[in-house]
Amino acid sequence: MSSRRRTLIIMVLGLVALPTLALAAIVKNATQIFSGRVAIGGTIPPLARLDVRGDADTRIRVDGSNTSGLSFTRVGIDGGTLRSTATGLEVWTSISALALALQGTGAYFPGSVQVDGNISAKYQDVAEWVPGPALPAGTVVVAQGSNRVAASDTAYDTRVIGVVSDRPGVLLGDQGTDKIKVAHSGRIRVKVVAPVAPGDLLVASAIPGHAMRSAPREVRPGTMLGKALESLERGEGAVLMLLTLQ
Known part of the structure; x- marks a missing residue:
């Protein structure tokens, strides 16, 4: 052959x-x-x-243009795991603990978060979840007992603790089916009874969930809700208020 x-x-x-x-x-x-x-x-x-596998060198590197990249379904990173989910992306540590979850347009951190720069928020009030009945945004609320709140219904009520918020800039506490968001500082729209002018001191009124202006000499410790930033000439409505409980 x-x-x-x-x-x-x-x-x-x-x-x-x-x-x-x-x-x-x-x-x-x-x-x-x-x-x-x-x-x-x-x-x-x-x-x-x-x-x-390897010890020191970069294991996988992707350098794409603005319109290209790399899509991962399940990838291990430094002993941890990067996972895609139905709603976003999750990062798990090497001890199978969730470190970060990107959900929709938001993010969830189960642990502590340290920020060296500024924190910016679109809305201006600080609120927390408090047990209470469902109430519309802007409602003035008072302490009812047993850590619950209710709509105010007494003029110059010293139990006043805040205003129901719909979109707080900072939200504290745990969400619950029997809880509402109550703002206790910052700027927020509040239901009022006219007349109200910028700079007026606002207190609870006899109309449920509404504030009213108070003469400076009539404000007693514990009754002040905040200071009006807008005006309302007649009837009932809502104005922007600087929430400063005193």
Whole structure:
């Protein structure tokens, strides 16, 4: 048999046998293929479709343009895990603890958050979840007892503690089915009984959930709700108020 024919037979046999390889076929630079799985940087059979191992070097790097990138479904990072979910993205630590969750347009941190810069919010009031009945935004509320609140209904009530908020800039506490958001500082729209002018001191009125202006000499400790920043000439309505409980 001529050497040319022998070489041709070997090449044909190699092409036939290649798809059936089941064990390690060393490609180059410590890259190995195991039954359809690829291992880079290790000799142990890979545990995933692509198993990249190493100690110091960057394992995977993607440098794309503004319109390209890399999409991950489930990826381990430094002993932790990066997961995509139906609503966003999650980062888990090496001890299987959730570190960060991006949900829709927001983020959830189960632990502490340290910020060295500024925190900016679109809305200006600080509120917290407080047990109480469902009430519309802007309602003046008073302490009812047993850590609950209710709409105010007494003029100059010293139990006044805040105003129901619909979109607070900062929200504290745990949400609950029997809780409402009550603002206790910042700027917020509040229901009032006219007349009200900018600079007026506001207190609770006899009309449920509404504030009214008070003459400075009539303000007693514990009755002041805040200071009006807008005016209302007649009837009932809502004005922007600087919430300063005193």
